[in-house]
Amino acid sequence: MAEPTRTLIPLENVESAMIEQVLDRAFGPDRHGRTAYKIREGTDWLPALSFAALDEDQMLAATIQAWPVALTDPAGRAHPMIMVGPIAVLPENQDQGYGRALIAALTAGLEPQAPLPQVLIGDTAYYERFGFTNAYTGGWRCPGPWDPARLMVRCANPAVLPREGMLGPWRP
Numbered sequence: 001m002a003e004p005t006r007t008l009i010p011l012e013n014v015e016s017a018m019i020e021q022v023l024d025r026a027f028g029p030d031r032h033g034r035t036a037y038k039i040r041e042g043t044d045w046l047p048a049l050s051f052a053a054l055d056e057d058q059m060l061a062a063t064i065q066a067w068p069v070a071l072t073d074p075a076g077r078a079h080p081m082i083m084v085g086p087i088a089v090l091p092e093n094q095d096q097g098y099g100r101a102l103i104a105a106l107t108a109g110l111e112p113q114a115p116l117p118q119v120l121i122g123d124t125a126y127y128e129r130f131g132f133t134n135a136y137t138g139g140w141r142c143p144g145p146w147d148p149a150r151l152m153v154r155c156a157n158p159a160v161l162p163r164e165g166m167l168g169p170w171r172p
Contacts, residue, residue, distance in 0.1 A: 006098060008105050011050035011063055019052075022063050026088035035144035036121050040067040040083050043169045049082065051105045053089075053098045062089040064102035068170035069119065071140060073162040080170050081153075082110075084120040103130050117155035119167065127152055139164035 011019065023031060031037070049066035064087045070078035084106060089098045107130070110116070120127060121142075124134060132152035140151060143166070155161055 006056070006061065006101055007054040007058065008051050008101060009054065010047060011045070011052050011065065012047045014052045014060060014063070018060050019063055022060055022090060023086060023088045025090055027086060031086075035142045035146045036083070036085060038143040039069055039167045039169070041169055043068050043171070046082070049106050049109045051102055053102055055093065060090075061093040062087070062098035062102060064088075064099075064106055066106055066118075069167055070170040071119075071162055071165040071167055073165045077162075078170065079117075079162055079165070080172075081117045081119050081167075083167075084118050085122065087122075099126075115156060117153050117161060119151070119153045121146055121150050122152065124149055124152065130154065136161050136163075141166045143168060 027034075045065040045067050051064050052060055053062040055061040065085065067083040068080065069083040070080050072078050084103070087099050087102055107118075110118075118132070119137075120132060122132075124132075131154045133154070134149055134152045136155070136158045137151045137153055138148065139162075141164075142151065153161065
């Protein structure tokens, strides 16, 4: 089956109420209590790396957001990162390539010479295909409950990542 025709647009071109409706339908209205929300608390999503996907009828089908976060190592040094997500696809549009298209758009927008590490909490089997791994996050902590196997990072040079630290909002 061919993937549907989709159009990607900057998320900042979508009304915030519509974004919230997609997020509620994809993750439920209790989503604000999740650990990922605590990690990026008080920050604004990054417009250059956040997108919406419209279906063939030009209706909002999915969104992706990216956030400035940091991993603070035991010495108190903050290592900036980009938190990917939520990646929200309406239930009726799942398994149609919207998530793949949104991740491709986000990664294409990263600085090619020195991309910041990207971190997310998600399904390992799904995100490994995009280069995310939990091999380097075993010593990382999050502000709230999380499954360590679902905390993943994507980085050009994993040797630069701290082995231990606490994830939280990035405030330069």
